[in-house]
Amino acid sequence: MKPDSRPDPDSLLREVQTQRRGRLKIFLGAAPGVGKTFAMLGAAHERVAAGEDVVVGVVETHGREETARLLAGLPAQPLRSLRHGTQSFSELDLDGLLQRRPTLALVDEFAHSNIPGSRHTKRFQDVEELLAAGINVWTTLNIQHVESLNDAVARITGVRVRETVPDAWLRTADGIELVDLPPETLVERLKAGKVYVPEQAQRAIERFFNLGNLTALRDLALRTAAERVDADVDAYLRRHPQDQPWPTSQRLLVCVGGDSVSRGVVRAAARIAQSRRQPWTAVHVINSRANTLPNADKDRIAEVLRLAEQLGGEAVTIPGERVAEELLRYARTRNVSQIVIGRPRRSLWRLLLRPPVSFQVMRLGGGFDVTFVDAEGETVTRQPAAVPIEPGGWTGRAAAEAASGLLAATLAATGLHSVLPLANVSLLYLLVVLVVAVRHGRVPAFAAALASFALYNFLFTEPRFTMAMSLRDEWVTLVFFLVVAVLAGQFAAQLRGQMQALRKTASRTANLNEFSRRVARARTVEQVAEATAQHLCATLDGAAFVVTEPPDTQLRPLARAELGADFQFSESERAAAAWCWLHRKPAGAYTSTLPNSRFLLVPMATSAGLVGVAGLNLSARGRPLSPGQQRLLDALADQAAVALERAALTQEVEQRRVSQETEQIRNSLLASVSHDLRTPIASVMGAASSLVEQSERLGGAQRTELAQTILEESQRLDRHVRNLLDMTRLSRPGLALREQTVDLDDLVQEVRRSVQGLRKDLRVTWDGPPQRTRLLRGDGPLLRALLVNLFENAIRHGQAAEITLQLRTTEEHVIIGVIDQGPGIGAAERTKVFEMFNRSSDKDHRGAGTGLGLSICKAIAELHGGRIEAAVPLRGSGCQIDVYLPRERLLAADGPTP
Numbered sequence: 001m002k003p004d005s006r007p008d009p010d011s012l013l014r015e016v017q018t019q020r021r022g023r024l025k026i027f028l029g030a031a032p033g034v035g036k037t038f039a040m041l042g043a044a045h046e047r048v049a050a051g052e053d054v055v056v057g058v059v060e061t062h063g064r065e066e067t068a069r070l071l072a073g074l075p076a077q078p079l080r081s082l083r084h085g086t087q088s089f090s091e092l093d094l095d096g097l098l099q100r101r102p103t104l105a106l107v108d109e110f111a112h113s114n115i116p117g118s119r120h121t122k123r124f125q126d127v128e129e130l131l132a133a134g135i136n137v138w139t140t141l142n143i144q145h146v147e148s149l150n151d152a153v154a155r156i157t158g159v160r161v162r163e164t165v166p167d168a169w170l171r172t173a174d175g176i177e178l179v180d181l182p183p184e185t186l187v188e189r190l191k192a193g194k195v196y197v198p199e200q201a202q203r204a205i206e207r208f209f210n211l212g213n214l215t216a217l218r219d220l221a222l223r224t225a226a227e228r229v230d231a232d233v234d235a236y237l238r239r240h241p242q243d244q245p246w247p248t249s250q251r252l253l254v255c256v257g258g259d260s261v262s263r264g265v266v267r268a269a270a271r272i273a274q275s276r277r278q279p280w281t282a283v284h285v286i287n288s289r290a291n292t293l294p295n296a297d298k299d300r301i302a303e304v305l306r307l308a309e310q311l312g313g314e315a316v317t318i319p320g321e322r323v324a325e326e327l328l329r330y331a332r333t334r335n336v337s338q339i340v341i342g343r344p345r346r347s348l349w350r351l352l353l354r355p356p357v358s359f360q361v362m363r364l365g366g367g368f369d370v371t372f373v374d375a376e377g378e379t380v381t382r383q384p385a386a387v388p389i390e391p392g393g394w395t396g397r398a399a400a401e402a403a404s405g406l407l408a409a410t411l412a413a414t415g416l417h418s419v420l421p422l423a424n425v426s427l428l429y430l431l432v433v434l435v436v437a438v439r440h441g442r443v444p445a446f447a448a449a450l451a452s453f454a455l456y457n458f459l460f461t462e463p464r465f466t467m468a469m470s471l472r473d474e475w476v477t478l479v480f481f482l483v484v485a486v487l488a489g490q491f492a493a494q495l496r497g498q499m500q501a502l503r504k505t506a507s508r509t510a511n512l513n514e515f516s517r518r519v520a521r522a523r524t525v526e527q528v529a530e531a532t533a534q535h536l537c538a539t540l541d542g543a544a545f546v547v548t549e550p551p552d553t554q555l556r557p558l559a560r561a562e563l564g565a566d567f568q569f570s571e572s573e574r575a576a577a578a579w580c581w582l583h584r585k586p587a588g589a590y591t592s593t594l595p596n597s598r599f600l601l602v603p604m605a606t607s608a609g610l611v612g613v614a615g616l617n618l619s620a621r622g623r624p625l626s627p628g629q630q631r632l633l634d635a636l637a638d639q640a641a642v643a644l645e646r647a648a649l650t651q652e653v654e655q656r657r658v659s660q661e662t663e664q665i666r667n668s669l670l671a672s673v674s675h676d677l678r679t680p681i682a683s684v685m686g687a688a689s690s691l692v693e694q695s696e697r698l699g700g701a702q703r704t705e706l707a708q709t710i711l712e713e714s715q716r717l718d719r720h721v722r723n724l725l726d727m728t729r730l731s732r733p734g735l736a737l738r739e740q741t742v743d744l745d746d747l748v749q750e751v752r753r754s755v756q757g758l759r760k761d762l763r764v765t766w767d768g769p770p771q772r773t774r775l776l777r778g779d780g781p782l783l784r785a786l787l788v789n790l791f792e793n794a795i796r797h798g799q800a801a802e803i804t805l806q807l808r809t810t811e812e813h814v815i816i817g818v819i820d821q822g823p824g825i826g827a828a829e830r831t832k833v834f835e836m837f838n839r840s841s842d843k844d845h846r847g848a849g850t851g852l853g854l855s856i857c858k859a860i861a862e863l864h865g866g867r868i869e870a871a872v873p874l875r876g877s878g879c880q881i882d883v884y885l886p887r888e889r890l891l892a893a894d895g896p897t898p
Helices: 009-018 037-050 065-072 094-100 122-130 148-158 169-170 182-192 198-207 213-239 262-276 288-292 293-311 325-334 350-355 358-364 396-416 422-440 442-460 470-520 523-540 571-583 627-676 678-693 700-730 744-754 780-797 853-865
Strands: 025-029 054-058 080-084 087-091 104-107 137-141 175-181 252-255 280-286 314-319 340-344 369-373 545-546 558-559 597-608 610-617 738-744 763-767 772-780 800-807 811-820 867-871 882-886 890-892
Touching: 009 137, 025 169, 025 213, 025 470, 037 054, 037 065, 037 104, 037 137, 054 094, 054 358, 065 597, 065 610, 094 122, 094 763, 104 122, 122 137, 148 213, 148 890, 169 198, 169 213, 175 213, 182 213, 182 780, 198 700, 252 262, 252 358, 262 280, 262 340, 262 369, 280 293, 280 627, 293 314, 314 325, 325 358, 340 358, 358 610, 396 422, 396 442, 422 442, 470 523, 470 627, 523 545, 523 558, 523 610, 523 627, 558 597, 558 890, 571 597, 571 610, 597 627, 738 744, 738 780, 744 772, 780 811, 780 882, 853 867, 853 882
Parallel strands: 025 137, 025 175, 054 104, 104 137, 252 280, 252 340, 280 314, 340 369, 763 800
Antiparallel strands: 080 087, 545 558, 545 610, 597 610, 738 772, 772 890, 800 811, 811 882, 867 882
């Protein structure tokens, strides 16, 4: 078999995308002092000699004379001076390098943390900006600064490194050069003062740079470099496929099927990989016959793949019709060195009729070490074949359709036999075979082909109505017909299987898309959990539940599907859910942990942690999930985990917003109580104390003025307290109106007298139809409070002593407008003025308020079935507040409604 020589399109796309960026090379070392900067500068001199534009961005010599001598001969970008506290520091001049745009920039100490005040907090972020600008960068890095190795380095050395670099930089770097030095040589360099000054060198040898630590760090550096080189080889092979694998790494692949030896083959492969410390992968190829496999085979495949993961391998399922070719193609793309496969147990006759996959791998797998494992077989009880997506197999319906088709073909051939050659008549029977193959599979198609052969021979070949044939050409025609019919039936059945597999895949994809849309619309954790449970139940045909809190003494699902309210979970199911939550691994039915449970429990986790556990009842099925169903369950669990995390974050943000608003309201209320209520109290107390202490020296006019001040401030205090009480009462749910008839003219006069103390020269005029008795149906005290607050707002913010009242109607509303001559309200604040504790931004307005007046008006208007709006008057300037009430609340006592 010739492998596919086409390069991987994803690799080509990534290569094209990186052509515009600069290239990054990392000089990697096990510890300071191994010579990373020295090697980088030496290579830079070679580039300068070749005519390349090389600039030193920043290089730390640490007092080393050899490094300083190499640095002296290279062009450098001046460093930027920054002050932090009382000290001055020098940092990389990023803007200077971007403006200069050299071909290659040398930036030492990749994991360095920049001084506060720099553009970026880390130096590798500066490097990212240089690369994005198309500038090539060389840098240096010690292995202890790699993020994923931080814990390992801390255990080895006892020192926690604070400056780390994400591992992605090692994967995406265009080149890594390992600068290695034996630990003994490095210790000698330390003692000679070539790394640190003598005092620092001695402390380093005693604490960090002892021989054991350096050996362990060197091992980490060598392993990291080897992993990167291995990844480079894989990337090259994906871009340039080879006929044979390259013996650059030792990887093992084990073939997994539905036979009884696969479990033993996986165990043997795991022992081989562990003894050689090799990575290994268990691969199963799904073809069009997967849907018709017996349930026992499907279950065995799923168990073997799970066993491979438990033994430390990687389980992979790939689609394909030609199993051996797909296995070898996958092995070449992964640069596998050894293939492990079970030895077939078949008779010689079956081996000749249908060569097993192992023989095909041996014949086609040139360049691979193929190992046959003679594993002990298991006693297998065959179960009926699984019911495929569509009817298939030799059923009564298939037999009836085949017989009907053959009868129709026979009748048509009888009529056409006299006018068409014999070979053309056979095409009618071939058509029947194709139809049966497409609708019912291989076995019915083979039976239809044999029946067609018999009918064609019996009815149409000479001598007719016998099974004998007199002409040699008829023998040839009949044999060819049988061969073509069988092959066509096989191909049609194979096409049918592929279509069923595609239809099944499309159905699963559609289900996942529908589930994604459903959880995307969900706004709360409860809604996401409910959608997850229902979708698991509908898709995998089993009762399901979702838990979002750790199970303790009992199992309390947040959502459930097909589980009644009185359903009781057993102790083993609670324990399985708790174990799954704690260890983040599947538990329960058909697993190695508490398998007696009726439910299969799977964790729902994201990168941030575990968010829940999903349970699926498998007791009614009597068998584990198939590999496809298991992958679907895992995909649903992953999507549900992301949706649950998003919903939880949304709820947390909403709770914080509500908490902030509550805190803001509380602070505003405290400000109102402490300032707006204290001001009139202070005035009352001052006037009263003057009356008490200086009553003998005060004249009548002064006493009257003080008494008037006490009265006005008391009324002002009364208004503030009344507003607070009104807002509290209006905020209570279920407040009922006390409906009565209210004369609007009398109500306006009453309100005018109530607010007269705020402005002595206040005038109220009507702008509207001729004056007549105006009657409203509503709550009199509340309507009075509404007008009082509107008048007070107009007095405080208006610049003239006149308030204009409007009364107008539409088909749906009666509108009461209050107009002042003040500065007005900006368009951006016309909706905010009705919020609680909202105050005018105009610092020049007279009088302070609690900021509750207009919010009280809004609550009263809405309680009467209306609304309130702020606008600019049609005539003149100022502010107009319109109260919209339902039209039926206006009653006309004399004449028509205005």
